[in-house]
Amino acid sequence: LVRxxxxxxxxxRQKIFVDTSGDATRxxxxxxxxxxxxxxxxxxxRQGYRDAADQLVEFVxxxxxxxxxxxxxxxxxxNYRHSIELFLKSIYMRATNKLCKGxxxxxxxxxxxxxxxxxxxxxxxxxxxxxxxxxxxGIKEGLSELLGADMSIEERAVHSKGDKMADxxxxxxxxxxxxxxxxxxxxxxxxxxDGVDELYNCLLYTSDAADDG
Numbered sequence: 001l002v003r004x005x006x007x008x009x010x011x012x013r014q015k016i017f018v019d020t021s022g023d024a025t026r027x028x029x030x031x032x033x034x035x036x037x038x039x040x041x042x043x044x045x046r047q048g049y050r051d052a053a054d055q056l057v058e059f060v061x062x063x064x065x066x067x068x069x070x071x072x073x074x075x076x077x078x079n080y081r082h083s084i085e086l087f088l089k090s091i092y093m094r095a096t097n098k099l100c101k102g103x104x105x106x107x108x109x110x111x112x113x114x115x116x117x118x119x120x121x122x123x124x125x126x127x128x129x130x131x132x133x134x135x136x137x138g139i140k141e142g143l144s145e146l147l148g149a150d151m152s153i154e155e156r157a158v159h160s161k162g163d164k165m166a167d168x169x170x171x172x173x174x175x176x177x178x179x180x181x182x183x184x185x186x187x188x189x190x191x192x193x194d195g196v197d198e199l200y201n202c203l204l205y206t207s208d209a210a211d212d213g
Contacts, residue, residue, distance in 0.1 A: 038093065039090070039093060039094055042086055042089060042090035042093060043090060045086050046083050046084075046086035046087045046090055047083075048083075049079045049080075049082045049083035049086065050079070050080065050083035050196075050200065052079050053075075053076045053077075053079035053080045053083065053193075053196075054193065056072050056075065056076045056079070057076060057189055057192070057193045059072070060072055060076075060189055061189055061190075069189070073187075074169045074170075074172060075169075076192075077169040077192075078169035078170055080146075080192070080196045081105075081146055081163065081166065081169060082166065083196075083200070084105065084143070084146060084196070084199065084200070084203070085103060085105060085108070085166065087200065087203050087204075087207075088100070088105060088108040088109060088112060088143075088203070089108060090207070091112055091116065091203065091206065091207045091210060092108065092111055092112055092115070092116060094207070094210070094211065095112075095115070095116040095210055096115055096116065100112075103164060103165055103166035104147070104164040104165075105143040105146055105147055105164075106140070106143050106144060106147060107164075109139065109140060109143055112206075113136075116210055117129055117131070117136075117206075117210070129206075129209045129210060130209060131205070131206060131209050135202055135205065135206075136206075138199075138202060139199065139202050139203065139206065142195070142198075142199040142202070143199075145195075146163065147162045147163050147164060148162050148163075149162055149163045149168045149169075149180070150185055150187060151180070151181070152183050154182075154183065155180065155181060155182065155183065158178060159174060159178070159180055168180050
């Protein structure tokens with residue numbers, strides 16, 4: 001509140017978007033967007049969401065505070081999951097110049113396998129990319145794990161789609177007003193970060209192979 005003399009407390013709203021164009025004194029306080037191409041935007045977004053999650057994980061591990069550990073896990077998981085989704089879509093777009101729609105990670109991966117790995121880089125029915133089949137299988141397993149969202153059998157019985165709509169970590173509540181989780185879940189922050197890092201690196205290898213192929 002800004003106090004106006006003689007008028008009591010007068011509300012003056014703080015703007016959310018403040019234009020700093022041309023203000024060199026605020027160079028390190030300024031974010032820029034709108035200059036990117038479609039492909040550049042996907043690259044920046046996927047890395048941005050991942051970096052945000054990594055920074056939050058580091059903050060949690062330094063804090064040694066159970067409230068912070070529990071409050072930040074959903075934003076962290078959403079950022080990691082969204083980063084992976086954007087990475088998949090960027091692989092598809094770079095190869096096909098088309099946007100693969102939807103949020104189902106396995107469905108997007110299927111399009112990459114069919115249209116990029118097998119489609120654009122195949123000879124006599126065999127893909128020409130030098131990618132080990134176990135790595136491709138590992139990517140699929142990692143995506144499946146993310147879609148499963150660590151749900152118990154009982155929870156999956158109620159929410160059979162898992163996180164195919166990318167809404168579990170955003171809302172924790174389904175459209176029919178049911179909690180996605182009604183049992184206690186406990187996961188390790190180090191394993192979460194390292195597991196996502198491994199999946200990310202596998203996708204990076206696949207992306208580079210598709211570009212080079």
